[in-house]
Amino acid sequence: MQETVISIQSAEKTFPNGVQGLAPITLDIHPKERIGLIGPSGCGKSTLLKLIANLHQPSSGYLTWWNKGFAEVGKENRRLSFVFQEPTLMPWSTVRKNVRLPLDLEGISPDVSAPRVQQALEIVSLAHAADRFPAQLSGGMKMRVSIARALVTRPNLLLMDEPFGALDELTRNRLDEDIATLCAKDDLTLLFVTHSLYEAAFLSTRVMVMAAHPGRIFAEYEIDPSIPRNEEFRLSDTFATICQDLSKLLIQASQSSLLAEVA
Amino acid sequence: MPARLISIFAPLAVGILFLLLWQGICYFWHIPPYLMPAPSDIARSLFSNIDTLGHALYSTLTVTLAALCVSVVLGVLVAFVLVQHPLIERSLMPYVVLMQVTPVVALAPLIIILVKTTLLALVICATLIAIFPIISNTLQGLKSVDPGLEAFFRMHKASRLKTLLRLQIPSALPMFMAGLQISSGLALVGAVVAEFVAGTGGNSAGLAYEILQAGFQMDIPRMFAALFMITLTGLALYMATSSIRKLVLHNRVEH
Numbered sequence: 001m002q003e004t005v006i007s008i009q010s011a012e013k014t015f016p017n018g019v020q021g022l023a024p025i026t027l028d029i030h031p032k033e034r035i036g037l038i039g040p041s042g043c044g045k046s047t048l049l050k051l052i053a054n055l056h057q058p059s060s061g062y063l064t065w066w067n068k069g070f071a072e073v074g075k076e077n078r079r080l081s082f083v084f085q086e087p088t089l090m091p092w093s094t095v096r097k098n099v100r101l102p103l104d105l106e107g108i109s110p111d112v113s114a115p116r117v118q119q120a121l122e123i124v125s126l127a128h129a130a131d132r133f134p135a136q137l138s139g140g141m142k143m144r145v146s147i148a149r150a151l152v153t154r155p156n157l158l159l160m161d162e163p164f165g166a167l168d169e170l171t172r173n174r175l176d177e178d179i180a181t182l183c184a185k186d187d188l189t190l191l192f193v194t195h196s197l198y199e200a201a202f203l204s205t206r207v208m209v210m211a212a213h214p215g216r217i218f219a220e221y222e223i224d225p226s227i228p229r230n231e232e233f234r235l236s237d238t239f240a241t242i243c244q245d246l247s248k249l250l251i252q253a254s255q256s257s258l259l260a261e262v263a
Numbered sequence: 264m265p266a267r268l269i270s271i272f273a274p275l276a277v278g279i280l281f282l283l284l285w286q287g288i289c290y291f292w293h294i295p296p297y298l299m300p301a302p303s304d305i306a307r308s309l310f311s312n313i314d315t316l317g318h319a320l321y322s323t324l325t326v327t328l329a330a331l332c333v334s335v336v337l338g339v340l341v342a343f344v345l346v347q348h349p350l351i352e353r354s355l356m357p358y359v360v361l362m363q364v365t366p367v368v369a370l371a372p373l374i375i376i377l378v379k380t381t382l383l384a385l386v387i388c389a390t391l392i393a394i395f396p397i398i399s400n401t402l403q404g405l406k407s408v409d410p411g412l413e414a415f416f417r418m419h420k421a422s423r424l425k426t427l428l429r430l431q432i433p434s435a436l437p438m439f440m441a442g443l444q445i446s447s448g449l450a451l452v453g454a455v456v457a458e459f460v461a462g463t464g465g466n467s468a469g470l471a472y473e474i475l476q477a478g479f480q481m482d483i484p485r486m487f488a489a490l491f492m493i494t495l496t497g498l499a500l501y502m503a504t505s506s507i508r509k510l511v512l513h514n515r516v517e518h
Contacts, residue, residue: 055414074420082418088411091515092433104429105419133514 004028004067005157005189006052011061013047013215020214021047024061027208027217031156032225034183034190036200036207038246040254044215045193049161052191053082065157074106081150083160087142089134089149095121096130099148106153113152120152123182140171147175151182160192164199173234176202180229197250201242202229209246211253213260218253221246300484305491308484316473316485320492323469326382326454327447327500330389334446337390338397339439345398346405346431363395367453371460381461385469388460389453393446400442404435437515440508447500455493470496 010024022044029035037045050056051063054070063070066078073080081102089098099120103113121127124144134142143163150158164172176199183190183203194200200207205225211218223242233239282302288294289301296304309316341359345352371388378384408430416426458471470489477486 053418055418080418082415084411084415086411088409088415090412090430090433092436101415101429102419105416105421105425135515 003031005031005033005065006191007064007067008051009062009064011051011058011063013044013051013056014059022051023214023216025217029189029191031189032183032187032205034203034205034225035192036204037191037193037210038195038197038200038207038250039210039218040212040250040257042215043210043212043253043257045210046161047215048210049159049191049193053080053159055082077156079153079155080157080159081153081155083146083150083158083163085162085165087134087139087146089142089145091134094131094133095126095137095145098134098145099152101149102153116152116154117148120148123151124148124178140167140175143167144175147179154186156187157189157191160190162193162195165195172196172199173202177230179203184229197243197246201239201246202234207246209249209253211260212257218256219249221249297481297483300487304484305487308482309488309491312485312488316470316488316492319468319470319473319489320496323451323454323458323471323493324496326385326389326457326469327450327496329382329386330393330453331447331450331500333386333390334394334397334450335443338394338442338446339401341394341398342401342405342435345402352402359395359398362391367391368456368460371457375457375461385454385457385461388457389450392453392456393450396442396445396449397439400438400445401435404438404442405431407438408434437512440504440511444501444504444508447504448497451493451497451500 006027006029008025008027010026011022012020012024013022014020025048037048039045047056051058054073065073065080068078072078090101093101096117099117100110100113103116118127118130121130124147126141126144126148129137129141134145137145143166147163150160164175167175179190180203182188190203192203201223205223207221207223208217209219209221210216221242227233227238286301286303289299289304294301300308341355345355345359367388370391374387375381375384378387412430412434413426416430421429454469455471458469459475462472462475470493473489474486477483477489
């Protein structure tokens, strides 16, 4: 059996109001995969991500994390980090203390955590802003703090819920490149929800196109993981073709969602 | 900083203009001081009665600050209890509201009869008025935690105590501070109201007692002088709590 980071076994989510957010989904995510979830609104992208983050419980079916239950998550080589849509920083704490939070919650002493915090801040090039408060930062900088906070635990699985949605195109592209570099360097599995098919095409090794009514995986699209993800890739014909293919799939997924809604 | 200077001098100018107008009206129309004293009469009365008024101010201020302290300690404690479980909040909140909607003026005579020590009775009355904003604001603040951060704490398996100390209390701070500011004014209102009801309060006679006494003696300038001191106290309390609020929350504002 191939090792899985996440294994989803016919997990289904029906909300208390009776709406089926997610039809039963079966999906295996393997180490070092980078999976992008795209689809029309209401297709359950975020719900799926929250199931994986254990923020939602499946109504039926089950999930495993590294072939174990969620209780084992957080231990060595089974670390999970989540980057929210919003930066969700503590406005009363400095950048440094915000980034240190997950280590503090684990009970790691400041002496031990200080170099790790410094390193995480350097990755997102924010070491110079360590003593500033969130209110003194721009939107892009806040998001980078949020990413540093996710990276400081040295995660094996990074979940991101439309992390750069509120940022301008250039900032978003730069952050995407940073994430791609990180994933290439570390043994990091990535799963992210995005509205931008360019972002999905740039970062992913596998794109899941989802459709709504009920939320389901409509199509899967593989992208060669060996292609280096950099500015050159973004300007290449391969990238253009991938974007075209994804665009077509997205249109089909939308149509399928609409048909399902009418039916 | 001209904007800062303007915000100080503009209202000051309005105040001076108002006093001059008042003085002018009293002077030109020969309004007798027992009907409407001129600012100069009030100032004169203030200085000639400064000993008694100062003593009264001290007494009122003691009650006010004691009530504010008790309100903060008790109010925060009650809010913490209420936020522990929705069932606790639902069972107890109606009684907190009941306490708030009962006019303390109506309750004060009873408290003054029941409690032997006058000072204690006054503090209880003032606390009953001042505590509500602390409870409701702290409660709202404790519940106003960013859902994303809450999820983050949950995901990192943070203990209840850590969540309280590192998330709930800092989140509640801005609303608590707003409550403190409202309560500081209300504590003074409560102290004055209680003093009115207590009437001849022996050696703990506050500014309200001075107003009553001046009224009996038709010494209207002294009445105004006492009123002026109450207003000044209220203003000082407001400015003090406002400074505390700014000091505590200065990092959270956009620069």
